Amino acid sequence: MEKEYKMSQARADELQEELNYLKTTRSDEVAEQIKVARGFGDLSENSEYDEAKNEQGKLYSRIAELEEILQHVVIVDESSSTDVVAIGCKVTVKGPAGEAAYSIVGSQEADPMHGIISEESPFGKALIGAREGDTVSVEAPQGVINYTVLKIER
Structure with a gap:
């Protein structure tokens, strides 16, 4: 069984916003860093290129993590009144x-x-x-x- 990620609707919306940002704006920024670093010459001794590729790896990892969370999210109903402790209390x-x-x-x-x-x-x-x-x-x-x-x- 897949892990469920319980959270409020507001938090799910924040994660979706972050995912959209990473897939569009941030992805373009990292691609540009790699392009610029390639222009510095020999890739075997190019620390800017290595750093840009590491950043790209972190970016793809975070995107995969967010997609996993959002695919298995369970929105908690925080409006119901209860006399027992539950998520949202x-x-x-x-x-x-x-x-x-x-x-x-x-x-x-x-x-x-x-x-x-x-x-x-x-x-x-x-x-x-x-x-x-x-x-x-x-x-x-x-x-x-x-x-x-x-x-x-x-």
Whole structure:
């Protein structure tokens, strides 16, 4: 079974925009870099050419990655009101370090440094399906940490 990539419609649109940019504008820029570098002469000792070809490889790799993600994207319905933690929720929890709020998102949108947690992370997996007042346990490198769900918002 193919991997599904859960995300909001807004994130899917951003990825589609990036893919369009890479296939058109950026692809043309890299092709021009290669053309210019070829003009510098002997390709066996031409660092500009090597760099341009490396850039082209990165570009094609990112295009393939985006096409794979967009082909298997599952748009999460963030409008439904729920009393359990699901993707698209903002969850306030109380843990050993005090209270903190986190947004639960698909893996392609995660940004843990800003409180945006993937539903595939250990913390996200523990929170999915929890209700207000529930205590969840998260396996962490320093041991099991317990969090109490204080509030769930959409």
